[in-house]
Amino acid sequence: MPEHWPFLLVGGVMLFTFFSLGILSHKIKLPAVLAFIVLGTALGGLVGDHETLHRVAEIGIVLLFFLLGLEFPLNRMVDVSRRIWPAGLLDIVLNLGVGFLIALAFGLSLTLAFLIGAVAYASSSSITIKMLEDKKRLANPEAEYILALLIFEDLVAPILVSFLAGIHSGADISALGLGLLLLKIVGVTAGAILIGYFGFRKLGAFVEKHMETDLMPLFAVGLAFCYAGLAMVLGLSEVLGAFLAGVMLSETGRAKELDHLVLPLRDITLPFFFFWFGTTIAIREGVPLVALLVVLALWSVFAKLLVGFYGGRLYGLAPRGAVRAGLSLGQRGEFSAIIATMAPPQLRVFSGIYILVTAVVGIVFFNRAPKWAKWVDQRYFKPPPAENNKLSA
Numbered sequence: 001m002p003e004h005w006p007f008l009l010v011g012g013v014m015l016f017t018f019f020s021l022g023i024l025s026h027k028i029k030l031p032a033v034l035a036f037i038v039l040g041t042a043l044g045g046l047v048g049d050h051e052t053l054h055r056v057a058e059i060g061i062v063l064l065f066f067l068l069g070l071e072f073p074l075n076r077m078v079d080v081s082r083r084i085w086p087a088g089l090l091d092i093v094l095n096l097g098v099g100f101l102i103a104l105a106f107g108l109s110l111t112l113a114f115l116i117g118a119v120a121y122a123s124s125s126s127i128t129i130k131m132l133e134d135k136k137r138l139a140n141p142e143a144e145y146i147l148a149l150l151i152f153e154d155l156v157a158p159i160l161v162s163f164l165a166g167i168h169s170g171a172d173i174s175a176l177g178l179g180l181l182l183l184k185i186v187g188v189t190a191g192a193i194l195i196g197y198f199g200f201r202k203l204g205a206f207v208e209k210h211m212e213t214d215l216m217p218l219f220a221v222g223l224a225f226c227y228a229g230l231a232m233v234l235g236l237s238e239v240l241g242a243f244l245a246g247v248m249l250s251e252t253g254r255a256k257e258l259d260h261l262v263l264p265l266r267d268i269t270l271p272f273f274f275f276w277f278g279t280t281i282a283i284r285e286g287v288p289l290v291a292l293l294v295v296l297a298l299w300s301v302f303a304k305l306l307v308g309f310y311g312g313r314l315y316g317l318a319p320r321g322a323v324r325a326g327l328s329l330g331q332r333g334e335f336s337a338i339i340a341t342m343a344p345p346q347l348r349v350f351s352g353i354y355i356l357v358t359a360v361v362g363i364v365f366f367n368r369a370p371k372w373a374k375w376v377d378q379r380y381f382k383p384p385p386a387e388n389n390k391l392s393a
Contacts, residue, residue, distance in 0.1 A: 040278020069246020124333025
């Protein structure tokens with residue numbers, strides 16, 4: 001990106017490009033996030049390490065997690081954790097845990113293997129929810145389970161990112177260092193809970209009074225930036241701070257109205273994050289660790305099938321709905337991209353290719369899920385005709 005070009009010209013061209021890619025992605029039925037990453041990958045050599053692009057990208061990701069936090073008032077967080085934790089723990093073991101062991105088996109250090117396991121952990125909330133909407137499956141029985149599992153991952157992943165950010169920043173990774181890092185996370189989280197419960201819960205009338213003015217976006221975005229910045233000062237990830245800021249503000253009971261105020265700004269800045277991440281993927285340098293990439297990608301798809309099916313059955317889904325759920329969770333996206341930015345250059349390239357592969361495969365599986373689930377249900381779970389006759393008799 002030429003430094004001598006006016007910022008407004010560069011920004012306008014990029015926004016128009018994102019718009020055009022979004023229209024094209026919609027026509028070919030692919031998430032725009034993939035197009036943004038691919039564009040960044042293609043133009044990475046031209047853009048380079050541009051500070052302004054990085055800052056705008058950081059704003060986009062902070063607002064993404066702030067709006068996510070708005071969806072989780074404290075009562076909902078408790079209810080979700082109570083119902084989804086068996087499937088959530090299975091998800092952690094099969095994706096984060098086994099992904100870590102696979103990377104370790106290929107000779108990576110403990111720290112890098114844990115980072116690869118973290119990249120393989122969470123399904124993409126943005127891709128999955130967008131696909132549920134586009135395919136009109138939000139009314140299906142498995143949609144509630146899928147959303148609950150995504151919520152569980154969205155609650156775990158910011159903490160996971162904070163651990164990795166602490167390690168990435170050079171923090172001591174001894175037992176004492178990890179204990180101090182955990183203490184910081186607990187302190188920031190507890191502070192948000194106390195402020196939300198005893199502070200923002202009483203500010204509902206104040207927020208409602210100023211909701212229609214042009215001042216409330218300043219208040220909401222200012223809170224997101226401040227708590228994200230506080231998390232960074234403590235050596236934690238800004239996304240955890242932004243998420244907790246959303247949780248605090250959700251206690252006002254005006255989450256939907258606040259969401260509408262901030263959403264346009266997020267939609268303008270978030271594409272810059274995925275584009276910026278794409279610029280960090282130097283595919284021209286070759287595909288590193290090909291064997292690990294193949295094994296991890298295959299396991300990642302299979303692991304999400306297991307989590308979707310067995311976790312869905314524990315959640316109360318019928319076999320067909322559980323199969324549909326398993327076929328709808330394979331795509332990795334925003335959290336994997338965030339974690340990948342903390343990897344060294346070679347593993348950043350590896351992670352970028354992994355995200356692209358799993359996203360494409362996950363989208364294909366998602367599109368075929370109803371048809372394949374119907375076949376599996378009829379083939380393996382429907383009772384034979386004779387048994388049907390006995391039951392009807």
